Amino acid sequence: xxxxxxxxxxxxxxxxxxxxxxxxxxxxxxxxPAVVAAYGVRVLFGLLLLEAVLxxxxxxxxxxxxxxxxxxxxxxxxxxxxxxxxx
Numbered sequence: 001x002x003x004x005x006x007x008x009x010x011x012x013x014x015x016x017x018x019x020x021x022x023x024x025x026x027x028x029x030x031x032x033p034a035v036v037a038a039y040g041v042r043v044l045f046g047l048l049l050l051e052a053v054l055x056x057x058x059x060x061x062x063x064x065x066x067x068x069x070x071x072x073x074x075x076x077x078x079x080x081x082x083x084x085x086x087x
Contacts, residue, residue: 020036020041021077024082038082041078042078042082045078049071049072051071053068055067055068055071056068
């Protein structure tokens with residue numbers, strides 16, 4: 001049961017992150033206010049950068065090579081969205 005709750009929370013967090021980035025890019029209907037999108041994408045950048053560093057320090061080869069690079073790419077895309085603005 002706990003795994004299902006955790007999966008549900010993960011879905012909500014990822015959907016919220018997608019709405020924030022889409023809102024910052026000015027794509028789709030305005031699901032979040034512009035101020036929330038502007039600061040939210042910066043927070044996402046920081047969290048993803050932190051995740052990349054933590055995954056790179058992991059003892060698991062899978063996390064070091066795949067998940068760290070994946071988080072770093074997502075952080076870079078959030079950085080581009082933060083700098084570009086939109087809307």
